Amino acid sequence: MRRQLFSCILLICILSACSGLPTGQQPATPQATTVQKAPHATPTHKGPKTLRDLADARHIHIGAAVNLDALQHDHDYSRVLSDEFNAVTPETAMKFDALQPQPGDYTFQQADAFVNYAHQHGMVPRGHTLVWYSALPPWLQNGSYSRDQLMYILKDYITKVVTHYKGQINVWDVVNEAVDDDTGQLSDSIWLRGIGPDYIDMAFRWAHEANPQAQLFYNDYGTEWSSKKFDGVYSLLQGLIQRGVPINGVGMQMHMHTQFYPDNATVLQNMQRFADLGLKIDITEMDVLTSETKVDMPTTLKIQADIYGTVVKDCLQIKVCQSIVFWGFTDRYTWVHSDLHRDSDQPLIFDKDYRHKPAYDAIVQALKTP
Numbered sequence: 001m002r003r004q005l006f007s008c009i010l011l012i013c014i015l016s017a018c019s020g021l022p023t024g025q026q027p028a029t030p031q032a033t034t035v036q037k038a039p040h041a042t043p044t045h046k047g048p049k050t051l052r053d054l055a056d057a058r059h060i061h062i063g064a065a066v067n068l069d070a071l072q073h074d075h076d077y078s079r080v081l082s083d084e085f086n087a088v089t090p091e092t093a094m095k096f097d098a099l100q101p102q103p104g105d106y107t108f109q110q111a112d113a114f115v116n117y118a119h120q121h122g123m124v125p126r127g128h129t130l131v132w133y134s135a136l137p138p139w140l141q142n143g144s145y146s147r148d149q150l151m152y153i154l155k156d157y158i159t160k161v162v163t164h165y166k167g168q169i170n171v172w173d174v175v176n177e178a179v180d181d182d183t184g185q186l187s188d189s190i191w192l193r194g195i196g197p198d199y200i201d202m203a204f205r206w207a208h209e210a211n212p213q214a215q216l217f218y219n220d221y222g223t224e225w226s227s228k229k230f231d232g233v234y235s236l237l238q239g240l241i242q243r244g245v246p247i248n249g250v251g252m253q254m255h256m257h258t259q260f261y262p263d264n265a266t267v268l269q270n271m272q273r274f275a276d277l278g279l280k281i282d283i284t285e286m287d288v289l290t291s292e293t294k295v296d297m298p299t300t301l302k303i304q305a306d307i308y309g310t311v312v313k314d315c316l317q318i319k320v321c322q323s324i325v326f327w328g329f330t331d332r333y334t335w336v337h338s339d340l341h342r343d344s345d346q347p348l349i350f351d352k353d354y355r356h357k358p359a360y361d362a363i364v365q366a367l368k369t370p
């Protein structure tokens with residue numbers, strides 16, 4: 001039942017009127033492994049401060065997921081990204097199918113280009129993600145392996161990837177989306193089927209062995225609601241801590257919607273409950289979908305702005321929340337178009353021409369609030 005994100009939302013409305021992004025907005029095909037060089041912090045500082053300036057002043061991270069194709073081919077994308085953010089997450093370049101497309105054949109070029117870009121621009125890169133049910137290469141997804149073989153494959157992968165980026169990536173989403181939305185139990189995956197529930201403990205231990213300095217996170221969506229999902233994630237984390245598994249934090253993805261969003265008291269309460277477990281909380285993938293809105297666009301964008309601003313304020317209120325990453329930053333490139341097929345959605349904080357949306361201004365206000 002759980003597989004796709006926003007399953008409940010998608011059931012209500014799946015927009016598939018257009019076949020994809022307008023041609024002029026398609027990310028170019030990936031070829032080069034170099035990235036557009038953007039002069040960091042172009043001399044616009046007489047003007048309003050960027051999100052990055054405000055976040056630096058508060059000693060927090062404000063970031064965006066990076067579309068490598070856009071980074072390599074769209075100069076404006078690269079410039080706005082490095083001006084506005086001090087943290088970055090690779091949208092796809094560090095997933096299993098990207099890093100080990102054939103058995104034993106590791107391909108780090110794209111992920112290395114991402115990490116180099118981050119360091120050249122003084123940004124903190126996040127490793128995303130070591131263990132997930134999705135983005136697996138066909139040889140793994142369709143193969144038939146014994147428990148020992150799967151454990152070997154997973155340990156080898158985690159060890160090689162975390163070691164490759166040791167000293168360069170200090171925060172990892174180790175396990176991603178392992179809890180079922182409806183039941184709160186562990187959800188189906190090749191890892192659960194082939195290894196059993198302790199694959200999660202193993203993954204954290206192997207990541208810790210490979211880089212004891214790294215901050216290790218469990219990352220999931222839907223934990224901002226009062227739900228079986230929250231309860232399931234909470235008890236998973238509680239169990240990990242009780243067993244002495246090396247986990248430092250929980251990523252709350254925060255894929256949200258202008259039409260359905262949780263009561264803010266619930267969001268804060270859930271954050272506080274995670275914090276009370278002794279975990280850090282990072283907002284890891286925030287976007288706010290608009291395409292099922294029942295009201296006019298200016299009103300929708302105002303609601304969207306309120307949601308973004310409120311979540312940023314919530315994070316600032318909880319001491320252990322020190323990183324807010326959006327799942328993209330411009331409506332020109334978003335997984336909501338490419339993966340969720342909601343072609344007219346405008347989920348991010350810059351419009352498709354890189355103009356600030358009301359959400360951007362709301363985040364600025366939140367970051368300026370003492």
Ligand code: XIL
Pocket residue numbers: 005091092176253285335338339
């Ligand atoms: C998505 C990417 O944005 C897409 O480009 C890709 O095709 C599929 O994955 N939760 C996560 C992210 O943890 O890794 C997902 O990213 C979005 C949902």
